[in-house]
Amino acid sequence: MKCVICKQGETYDGTTTVTLERGQTTVVIKEVPAEICGNCGEYYLCEKVTEKVHKLAEQAVRHGVVIEVLRYAA
Numbered sequence: 001m002k003c004v005i006c007k008q009g010e011t012y013d014g015t016t017t018v019t020l021e022r023g024q025t026t027v028v029i030k031e032v033p034a035e036i037c038g039n040c041g042e043y044y045l046c047e048k049v050t051e052k053v054h055k056l057a058e059q060a061v062r063h064g065v066v067i068e069v070l071r072y073a074a
């Protein structure tokens with residue numbers, strides 16, 4: 001698909017690192033499957049992946065950690 005941010009690049013299938021902040025907690029999730037823009041590097045997550053990423057983030061928040069680094073597949 002065409003990138004909606006830069007409107008120039010085409011996206012390709014790859015993986016990316018997603019960083020989320022919830023209050024005091026920062027969650028870094030590596031190797032998240034995504035569509036990535038070849039031009040500006042913006043990434044797009046499908047609905048299913050977004051859901052899982054948010055679930056992983058919420059777990060970390062519940063554990064009360066300051067920073068959590070996870071691998072998506074784990």
Ligand SMILES: [Zn+2]
Pocket residue numbers: 003004005006007008009037038039040041042
């Ligand atoms: Zn782009």
